[in-house]
Amino acid sequence: MSPPLVEVSAVSRSYAMRSGMFGRSTAVHAVDGVSLTIAKGETLGLVGESGSGKSTTGRIVLGLEPPDGGEVRFQGKPMAAPGTAAWRAQRARMQMIFQDPLGALDRRLPVATQIREPLDIHGLGTPAEREDRVRELLRAVELTPAHGARYPGALSGGQRQRIVLARALATKPNFLVCDEPVSALDVSIQAQVVNLLADLQAQLSLTLLFISHDLRVVRQISTVVAVMYLGRIVEIGSADDLFARPEHPYTQALVSASPAPGRRSAGRIVLSGDPPNPAARPSGCAFHPRCPRAIARCASEVPALAAVGGNRQVACHLVAGAATRDAA
Amino acid sequence: MGRYFAIRIGRAALTIVLVVTFAFVVLRLSGDPALMILGPEAPPEVLAAFRKAWGLDDPIWFQYLDYFGAIAKGELGRSMRDGRPAIELVLERIPATLALTLPAFFFKVALGVPAGIYAALHRGSAIDRAVMMTAVAGFTVPSFVLALLLVLVFAVQLGWLPSGGQDSWRHAILPIATLSLGGAAVLARFTRSAMLEVLGQPYIRTASAKGVPWRRVVTSHALPNAAIPTVTILGFMVGTLIAGAVVVESVFAWPGVGRLLVVAVANRDLAVVQCILLLVAMTMVTSNLIVDFVYGFLDPRLRTKGAHA
Amino acid sequence: MPQLVSIAGLSVAFGGVPVLRGVDLALEKGEALGLVGESGSGKSVTWLGALGLLPRHAQVSGSVRLEGREILGASAAELDRVRGGRIAMIFQDPASALNPVLTIRKQLCEALALHRDLQGNGVKAEARRLLDLVGIPDAGRRLEAYPHEFSGGQIQRIMIAMALAGNPDLLIADEPTTALDATIQAQILELLSTVRRELGMAMVLISHDLGVVAENCDRVAVMYAGRIVEQAPSNQLFADPVHPYAQGLIGALPPLDGPRRRLTAIPGTVPDPAHMPDGCAFAPRCTLAAEPCGLAAPSLAPIADDRSVACIRAEASRRALLGVAAE
Numbered sequence: 023m024s025p026p027l028v029e030v031s032a033v034s035r036s037y038a039m040r041s042g043m044f045g046r047s048t049a050v051h052a053v054d055g056v057s058l059t060i061a062k063g064e065t066l067g068l069v070g071e072s073g074s075g076k077s078t079t080g081r082i083v084l085g086l087e088p089p090d091g092g093e094v095r096f097q098g099k100p101m102a103a104p105g106t107a108a109w110r111a112q113r114a115r116m117q118m119i120f121q122d123p124l125g126a127l128d129r130r131l132p133v134a135t136q137i138r139e140p141l142d143i144h145g146l147g148t149p150a151e152r153e154d155r156v157r158e159l160l161r162a163v164e165l166t167p168a169h170g171a172r173y174p175g176a177l178s179g180g181q182r183q184r185i186v187l188a189r190a191l192a193t194k195p196n197f198l199v200c201d202e203p204v205s206a207l208d209v210s211i212q213a214q215v216v217n218l219l220a221d222l223q224a225q226l227s228l229t230l231l232f233i234s235h236d237l238r239v240v241r242q243i244s245t246v247v248a249v250m251y252l253g254r255i256v257e258i259g260s261a262d263d264l265f266a267r268p269e270h271p272y273t274q275a276l277v278s279a280s281p282a283p284g285r286r287s288a289g290r291i292v293l294s295g296d297p298p299n300p301a302a303r304p305s306g307c308a309f310h311p312r313c314p315r316a317i318a319r320c321a322s323e324v325p326a327l328a329a330v331g332g333n334r335q336v337a338c339h340l341v342a343g344a345a346t347r348d349a350a
Numbered sequence: 351m352g353r354y355f356a357i358r359i360g361r362a363a364l365t366i367v368l369v370v371t372f373a374f375v376v377l378r379l380s381g382d383p384a385l386m387i388l389g390p391e392a393p394p395e396v397l398a399a400f401r402k403a404w405g406l407d408d409p410i411w412f413q414y415l416d417y418f419g420a421i422a423k424g425e426l427g428r429s430m431r432d433g434r435p436a437i438e439l440v441l442e443r444i445p446a447t448l449a450l451t452l453p454a455f456f457f458k459v460a461l462g463v464p465a466g467i468y469a470a471l472h473r474g475s476a477i478d479r480a481v482m483m484t485a486v487a488g489f490t491v492p493s494f495v496l497a498l499l500l501v502l503v504f505a506v507q508l509g510w511l512p513s514g515g516q517d518s519w520r521h522a523i524l525p526i527a528t529l530s531l532g533g534a535a536v537l538a539r540f541t542r543s544a545m546l547e548v549l550g551q552p553y554i555r556t557a558s559a560k561g562v563p564w565r566r567v568v569t570s571h572a573l574p575n576a577a578i579p580t581v582t583i584l585g586f587m588v589g590t591l592i593a594g595a596v597v598v599e600s601v602f603a604w605p606g607v608g609r610l611l612v613v614a615v616a617n618r619d620l621a622v623v624q625c626i627l628l629l630v631a632m633t634m635v636t637s638n639l640i641v642d643f644v645y646g647f648l649d650p651r652l653r654t655k656g657a658h659a
Numbered sequence: 660m661p662q663l664v665s666i667a668g669l670s671v672a673f674g675g676v677p678v679l680r681g682v683d684l685a686l687e688k689g690e691a692l693g694l695v696g697e698s699g700s701g702k703s704v705t706w707l708g709a710l711g712l713l714p715r716h717a718q719v720s721g722s723v724r725l726e727g728r729e730i731l732g733a734s735a736a737e738l739d740r741v742r743g744g745r746i747a748m749i750f751q752d753p754a755s756a757l758n759p760v761l762t763i764r765k766q767l768c769e770a771l772a773l774h775r776d777l778q779g780n781g782v783k784a785e786a787r788r789l790l791d792l793v794g795i796p797d798a799g800r801r802l803e804a805y806p807h808e809f810s811g812g813q814i815q816r817i818m819i820a821m822a823l824a825g826n827p828d829l830l831i832a833d834e835p836t837t838a839l840d841a842t843i844q845a846q847i848l849e850l851l852s853t854v855r856r857e858l859g860m861a862m863v864l865i866s867h868d869l870g871v872v873a874e875n876c877d878r879v880a881v882m883y884a885g886r887i888v889e890q891a892p893s894n895q896l897f898a899d900p901v902h903p904y905a906q907g908l909i910g911a912l913p914p915l916d917g918p919r920r921r922l923t924a925i926p927g928t929v930p931d932p933a934h935m936p937d938g939c940a941f942a943p944r945c946t947l948a949a950e951p952c953g954l955a956a957p958s959l960a961p962i963a964d965d966r967s968v969a970c971i972r973a974e975a976s977r978r979a980l981l982g983v984a985a986e
Contacts, residue, residue, distance in 0.1 A: 047918065073842035178928045179976035208697035208867065213911035220921075237842065242913035266916055279845035280915055281870030292849050293842045296810050312842075411833075474716070552750055553758040558712055559750075560770045560821060561743030564735065574760045648804040650760060 025098070026059040027197060027229045031059075033082050035075075039301055042044040050300045054253040055092070057327075060246075062196075065223065065230040067261060069237060069276070073169055073300045075253040077234045080199045084118050085109070096197070101332030111204040114144050115188035121202035123182035127174040128191075133185045134160070134170030143232040159188040163218060180211035184218065191222070192330030199231045204239060216242055235282045241265050246333075249273045252298045255327055259334035270335045271313045307339065315340055358642055363639035368511025369631040373624055374417060378410055379424065399576040404430055411537050417624070426628070427621030429614075436625040440607060444592065447599070447606035451591045458533035458587060459483055463580070465534070466541025470549060471568065481538060497528045497601040514603035525602045529595060533587060538582045544576040551575070578648050584643030589634035593626065661727035663828060663861055664709075664746075665689045669721035669731075671701070671708040676933045679704050680885040681721070683959060683965045687860055688828065693872030693893060694865045695908070696882035699929055702865045704854050705882075706831045710746060744774040747822035751834035753814035763774050763790075764802035767821055774825030780813045789820040793850060812843035816850065823854060836871065848875055863868035869912055878965075879906045879964035884930055887959055891966040903945045903976050939970070947972045 035053040053075040062067045070076045081087040083094055085101045094101050096116065102108035120126050128135055134156050142153045160170050163184035174182055183203060190198060200219070204212040218245060223230060234240050240247055241261050248258040249272065257270040268274040278291040295312040304311050310320035319339050327337040384400045387390075401407045405416060420427060426437045469481040491499075504524060505513035512521050548554065549572055557571045558564070587594075596608035603609075607626060614622035646652050663684040671679035679701040686692055694702040707713050709723040709731065723731040730741055742748075750756050754904060767786045771777055777785055783802070788797035792818040806814060815835060822830055832851060836844035852875060855862050865870050872879055873893050880890045881902065889902040900906045910923030925943040930936055936943050942952040951971055959969040970976060 037953050071842065134729075179929060208929070209869070209908055209911045210697060211928065212924035213913075213922035214926070216913070217924050219920055237841075238913040241915060244917060262919070276841055277915070279841045281848075281868065281874045282915060290845060290849070293844045294846075296812060297840050297843055444902045552752050552755045555707075555712055556750065556756050556818070556821075557758065557769075559710065559742055559748040561739045561741070561773050561825065562769060563739050571758050575758070578760075647762065650762075655976070 025062070027062045027093040027097060028060040028083060028231070030056060030058040030059070030079075031050075031093050031095075033079070033089035033094060034085065035078055035082060035089050048301055051253050051303060052300060053082065053089070054149075056250075056255055057092075058083075058248060058255070058258075060197075060229055060231060062229055063223075063227050064245045065232050065243050067078070067240035067242050067247040068231065068233045068250060069235065069247060070250035070296055071235060073252065073298050074154040074250040075300070076250050077201055079250070080118070080201050080233050081233060084116055084199050085113070091240075101122045110144070114193040114197070115195050116197040117195045118201065119183070119186050119190050119203050121205050123186045123206075124174060126186050127182060132171050132173055133177065133182075134167070137170070137185065137189045137192055140189060144193055146193065154168070155192065159191055161187045162222065164193065178211070179207050180214055183207065183215055187215075187219070187222070191226070194226075197229045197231075198226070199233070201233045202235070203232075205236065206235065212239065219243060229265070237265060237276060249276065252300060252303055254308065254337065255335075256309065257335065258327070259332065263332065263334065264311050269330060269334065269341050270338050271315050271340070272309050275314075307337075313315065319333055355639075358639060360462035362639055364630045365635050366628070370421075370624065370628055373627045374414055375410075377379055377618065377620050377623060378413070380466040381618050382406075383620055386616075387430055389531070395574065400430075400633075421628075426445055426625045428618050429622050431617060431622075436621040439610065439622055440625050440629060443607045443610045446604060447592060447595055447608060448594050449522060450525050450529060450598065450604065450606065453522075454529035454533065454595075455587060455591065457526065458537055459584070461530065462534035462537025466538040467545055467568075467573070467576075469538065469542045470545035473546065478542075480508075482542070483539045485535040485542075488531050489539070493528055493532050493597050496522070496531060497598055499523050500528055501601070511569075514601075517606055521604075525595070525598045528598050528601075537580075537583060537587075541576065541580050544579040545572065545581075548572045548575045574648065578645065581641055581644050581648065584638045587645075588640070589637040591635050595632040596610050661724070662686060663690075663726060665722075665724045666705070666709060667722045667724075669705060669708060669723060671704050671713065671719045672721070672834075674716065675718075677935070678885055678932050679708060679802075679957075682882075682885075682887055684880060684887065686829065686863065689859050689861050690878065691855065691862045691864065691876040693876030693879040694863060694882060695867065695869055695872050695879060697867060697908075697929060698749070699884075699932070700882040701884050701885040703833050704885075706833065706863065706865070710742055710748065710831075712748075742820075743770055743827070744825040745827055745828040746829045746831065746959050747825060748831040748833065749815070749822050750835050753811040753818070753838055756818055757814060759806055762803055762805055763809075763817055767802070767817070767824060770821050770824035771861075783908040785824075786820075790817070791824055792823070792843050792854070793817070793820040794846075795820070805811075809840055810843075812846060815839065815847050815939065819847075819850060819854065823858070827860065829863065830855070831863045831865070833865045834901065835864075837867070844871075851875070869908060870899070881908070884931065885915065886956070886969065888941065888970065889966075889968045890959065895966065899977075900943075901962065901966070901973050901977050902970050903947050903972070904941045906976065907944075945972075 032055050033053060034051065034055055036049045036051045038047040039050045056079055058066060058115040068076045068079060078087065082089050085094065085104065096112060102112055127133065137156050137159055138152050140154060141147060146152070147155060156170065157167055157252045163182055165181065169177065169181060178186065204215050206214060216239060221296060222228060232240060232243050245256065247261045248255045249270065250256065251272050257264065257268065257273045264273065265277055268277050275291045275293045291314065293312045298308065306321045306323050307325050310316040313320065317339065323339065325339045327335045327338045330336050330341055357406060383404070384397045388397060388400060405413055426435065429435060429439055430435055465481050469478040500523060501513045504511045511523055515521050551642050554567060554571060557567045592607055593611065595606060596611060598604070599606045599608035600612055611623065611626045614626070662685045666682055666684040666694065667836060669679060669682040670677060682705050683700070694705070695980070696702045704713070708717065708719045713719065721731065722729060725741060725745060730738065766787060767789065768782045771782050771785055773787070786802060787798045790801060795801055795813060795816055809817065835851065836847050839847060848871065851862065854860070864872055864876055876893050878888045878890065879893045879896045881904065882888065883904050889896065889900065889905045896905065900909055907923065907925035911925060913922060925944050930940055930943065936953070938953040938955055939957055942948040945952065949972060957969045957971045959967045961967045962973060
C-alpha cells in the first residue's frame, strides 16, 4: 500500500454560535476529533447529513480553516502557515471544487480567462504556454475552445462544473477536495461529471476527498467511505463493503433510507426525531436519541472508533469488537 | 429583547454625540463667526471683544468640553446674533415646519403606498408603467426644480396660488405639494419592489394553492410581509419631519426651521446651527428606534428566540 | 365513472416560449402517480398550470377535467374551491413555503375555514388533530409558533397537515423531500404513504429522484422537454424502460449495491425551450436516433395495456436494452 498523501489526526473545530438575535453564544463542535488518512490515488468519500461536519472537515483538510486541535499532514509534512511561500506551494498541489459552480465563477469574465487565472497567480509558464495549457484543460474536461470564450452565464450547469474542474486542475494538483460537486446537477449531467471525474482521476493519478450526502454517488467514486454524524466519524470502511453490510445503526438507517428503483419501502428503517442539531449535542453517543437499538450505556459513554475486522471501523457500543472511551 | 433595545439605545446615543461633534468641528474650522456677524470692516478690538464674549478665543478642545458640559446642564447656548437662547429660536420655528412636513408625510403615504401596491399587483400594465414613470420623474427631479416648476405653472402662469410667504393656508399648498410628490415617488417605487419581491415568494403560492381567494392572499399574506421593508423608508421619512424641508422652505420663503438653519449657517451662528443639528439627530435616531421596535412587532423572526436549528 | 383528473393537450408558454407542449395524463381515484424528469422538463409546470397557479403572463391551453368538469379557465371562485378543497399541493422549499409572519395556527385554520364547515373551537380542535396526525409533538402549544421555529422536516409535516385540511381527493407533492436530509426524507415519504392509505387519497409525486418515485408510486410518467415520453407501472418502467431517455435516466443512476459499473451518461444537455429541435426533442442526445426522428414529434402511443411510449424507435430501443441485458 502506498504511503498516505493526506493524514488528518484528531482535528477539531468549534464555532461560537448565537442562538437567535438575543440569545447567548454557545460553542458548537462542528468537527470533533476526526482522523483520516487518504492514500495516494485513492478516493475517500465523506457522507453525512447537514450538520455532520463533513464540509468543515473538507475545509480543514485543505487549510482553508485552521483546526482548534489536531493536525493535517500533506505529503508527510504539516500544513504551512497561511500566507507563506511554503503554503502557496502546498496550496497549488491541492484544490477544491464546490457545489455551486456559478457562485465559484466570475460572471464578468470569459471562462478561459478564469481557467488561466491560477497559472497567472502561481506564475507557471510563459503566456503562450499558459494559453496552450488552457486549451489542453478544456479538452481534458471535454469542452472546446469555443466554450472557453463564453461567459459563465452562457453555459449549462454541467458545463460550468467542468470549467471549475478545469480551473482546479490548472496547477496540476495531486489532491482535490470535492464538496457536493454534482448535487446541483440533473441525474444525466451528474453521470457525465462523475464519469469525467473518474477518468481524470485515473489519467492524472489524483487523490480525492469526495464530500456528498448522496450515498450512490459516493459509492460510485470512492475507494473508502467515512460516515459522519454530528462532527464525528461513526463508521469507516471500503465503499462496496460498507454499503452492502453497514454495521453502525446510523449507517444502516442511511442506507435503508436511500430509495432504490424496484424496491418498495417495506422493511425500511425510519429514524424518529429531528435532524441532529450541532448546538445541542446529546451526551454519550450523539446518535443515541434516534437510535432504534440504544441501551443505557449509549447515553453516557462516547463510543470510540474501533476496528471490527477487515478494514472496517465502527463507533458503536452494540457492535462487537468496538471498544469504549471515556465520556467526553 | 431588553438587551436588544439596550444595545440599540446605546448606539443611538453614540450617533447623536458623533453628529454633534462633527458639526462642532466643521463649523469652527469653516469660518470666523465674529467676522461673519460683525462684518470685515469691524475694528479689531470689537472683533476681539466679541470673540472673548463668546469664548471663541479658547482652544477648540476647551470650547468643545465647555459645549458638552452646557448640554449636560440643558444649556444649548445663545444665538450670537441677538443673544436669545438658541433653543427658543428653534422651537418657535418648529410649528411652521411641521405645518408643511406633517401634511406632506400624510400625502406621501396616502399616495405612494397604494400606488406602489397597485403597480406591483398589475405589473407590466399601462397603469404600472405610468406609476413607475411618474415615480422615476418624481425622484430624479430635485425638489427645488419641482418647486420652481410648480411656482411657474400655478403661481406665475395660472395665478391660482401664491408663490411664497406664510399668510394663509393657500400659501402652504405648493410647498406641501413639492414635498409630497417627491416622497410619494420614492415610497411608490419602494413599496412596489417590496411587494413584487413578496409576491414571488413560495408562501404566496402556498396560500393560493390552499384556495385562499387572491384578494385575501394580497391583504393577509403579502401586505404584512411587504410592510417590513417599507417601514424602513417610512421611518426615514419620519426622521426628516423637522429638517426635511430646507430647500422647499427657502424656495417658498417659508419661515420654518430649514430657513433658520440656512441663515444660521451663513452667519456661523454656531449655537443655533448646533441646536438644530442636535434636534435633527435626535429625531432621526428616535425614528430609527421606532422602526426597530416596529420590526419586532411585524417580524416574529426578530421577536422570538432564534431558529429552531 | 369518470377519472378523477384527466388532462388533455395541456400546453404552457411563457412569452411565446413553450415549456409544456401537449401533456395528456389521467389519474384514477386513490392512485399514486409519479412524475419524473430533469429540471425544465415541465413536471411542476403541468400541475401549476392545471391549477391556475402560474403567473399571469403564462399562456395555458388544453383541458383539465376534475371528475369530468373542466377547471382550466374556470372562475376564480370555482378554482379557489378546487385548490385545497379537491386538489391540494405541497412544495419543495420548506424554508419559505409557509408565511413567516403568521403563526401555524393562522395558516392551518385559514385552510380549515375555507374548505370545512367548522366553527370557533371546532376549527382549533381540528387544527390540533391534524398536527397530531402528521406527527408534530405538543400540537396545542406548537400551533402558536411561527414557521422559523420549526425544522425543515417539521415544516413539511405542517404543509402536509395544511394540505389535508380540506379533505382533498388528490395531493400533488412537488419535490416534497428534495431539500431534506436522507433520514428526514424517509420520515416524510412514510408519512405521505400512511396518510394516503388511511384517507384513500390519490397522489401525484413529482420528483427528479427515480428511486423516490419508484418506491412510492403505482404508475410513473417520465417527462422530457415539456412532454411525457413514457408511462408505465413503476415496477415495469424500472425493470424494462422502453424510451431511450427513460433508459438513459436509469442508467445514469449509480447503483447502491452489486458490482460498480461505469455510469451510462446521456450525452449533451436538455434543449433550450426557445430553440426546440424539430421532431423528437430527445433525438439530438439519443444513441438510437435515426433520420425519421427529426421529422415529427412522436406521440404517446400504447405498447401494452397499461404502458405507452412516445418513440418511433421504441422497438429498436427495446431490442437494444435486451441486447445489453443478454451480455
